Amino acid sequence: MNLTLKDIAQALGISVATVSKALKGYKDVSPSTRKKVLEYAKKVQFKPNTQAAFLRTKQTKLIGLILPKIDHDFFAQILKGILNQAEETDYKIIILCSDESYENERKHIQDLLQLNADGIFISIAKSTNKFDHLVEAQKSRTSLIIFDRYVKILPSHRIIIDDKKAAFRATEHLIQNGCDKIAYFRGDLISQISIDRFLGYKKALDHYKVPFNRDLVLTCNENTLEEGKSKAAQLLEKKLPINGVFAVEDLLALGAMEEFKKEGYKIPKDIACMGFSNWNLADLVSPSLSSVEQNGFLMGKKVFQLFIKDQKNKAEEKAFTTEIIPTHLVIRESTDFGIKT
Amino acid sequence: MNLTLKDIAQALGISVATVSKALKGYKDVSPSTRKKVLEYAKKVQFKPNTQAAFLRTKQTKLIGLILPKIDHDFFAQILKGILNQAEETDYKIIILCSDESYENERKHIQDLLQLNADGIFISIAKSTNKFDHLVEAQKSRTSLIIFDRYVKILPSHRIIIDDKKAAFRATEHLIQNGCDKIAYFRGDLISQISIDRFLGYKKALDHYKVPFNRDLVLTCNENTLEEGKSKAAQLLEKKLPINGVFAVEDLLALGAMEEFKKEGYKIPKDIACMGFSNWNLADLVSPSLSSVEQNGFLMGKKVFQLFIKDQKNKAEEKAFTTEIIPTHLVIRESTDFGIKT
DNA sequence: CTGAAAGCGCTTACAG
């Protein structure tokens, strides 16, 4: 076991209280005593016991991070960003995965509250349509910060992107390159970012007077390669004429490309394809996939920074902050009409 | 703030000690009292304070996980496996990243010991060649479990694969399909798994009487796509005749394939390519990449299970366990000579 | 400037 304040106090022949104060930089300790304590503590590598300190300070220095998925490029980048910032502090990150389930999400929040986590960072599961657990967290002394997958009707700290605008730009790019029959592989019908992206797609069509065709909108729930393939196959089967596809996740777009290629379509000449999130593999496939870059690493850093700010503001009035992380289009072969493979 | 034992005791008109005992299932509490306590605790959703309990039990229910890299498919699978098991217990996982640095690794272990983590799970950074920090962890009351990247000279709990055998099988597959000039993109010169894989490659050459050519062995330190490309370019530049490449990570193999394709070589006909780890993108590229599948999810589960076993064995003699996770070859287009694209 | 004392919320050996 580690040494305690008591051990140090005994070794130096002073009181526990004085040792504690010297270590914490209180001013009412004589310079000589302070020096003595600091030097001794350093020599024996004294490590204060976090759990004991908590009983008094109510700070655990623990933060819970709830991700909807683990093996997911974008969330991995966010995690990197959070850890990058956390390393410069003495906060530790507890990682949990909701696996897109409301029940898991709720359970994890309960656990984190029981653990007295100082903060909870969460991106909402797709299936979550009740928010009582989030409200409960907000009522507690923890700082709740929602990132990427947010909840429109729940006021909260948010670090997000402008999904509507990003989807608008992506659709616009397809239109400006001659696509006028753009299939849209949309996300689920519940989550806000899925709704926002659809609105962006729709707005671009309206803005450029491209007719909207309900049959070209396919709802995807898994966002896997397989789902992309099968949705593309559905489109082809119905013989719906299309010359572009915009999918709300890269894997869907990749699956669609594979299906189109298999059936003899040229990309981008016959069908241009656009993804979303710019996973690292978008650059590795052939043709390489155009996509919307969201800077996950930066988002993660901002989440942590907002947490620190919120901790400092604890005393003051509660006001929620929303920060928008900029996105941009990455144009690659799958929509590059200069190439026309 | 949450309710405490004291609150419950007052509400029910009994003592704190009795409440505690009833909650913990001690037998020396009358059934009626126990029932009363349990029901009330449930009603008010009593959540015992973990930090306070620690002061007595010395259990934090916290486990530190140190990964060399975050955005890495294999480690993500391991993390999934660990979380999968942890969810069924009340242990929480604190995630840290060494970023392949010994200094970071050392610092994280210090932090975790200070935090009194019940367990530390670690895969060693590439640059780590001192092990004092690991020895210190073993001396403490934490359970140290090393996975994948282990240290040969340090006895410890280990969940690993048989890297030598896996590399042997992969090389053998290339040889059996006619490759007799197999370039080897090896990993760093320090870590054990890198050494083991090299030995497996060498052993397969020896076994099948394929001459070993030192010039065909290239040492890679980054294991990125770019490094794969540049090493492949080096090989071509030197005009070394090759008809196979075995790389110790998929990204290296993918980079090499890109370079070879660019220079007009057919894969696998001119040069067969084999990776290691079977990242999900191995299946998405064209030609798809053959690789060695390591079951990261299973490895993660086993790590956690070994931890639980070790916690139970605390009283008994310390004996270290090593468990080998089986691997297998996944043959795809890049080494499928039936296809000969 | 220093230290005794109370207390954070829990657990458990002990007395009754």
Added chain:
DNA sequence: CTGAAAGCGCTTACAG
């Protein structure tokens, strides 16, 4: 079967 008491390691208001 029940509860008073000590103690885990720290912090901090208070007295001197």
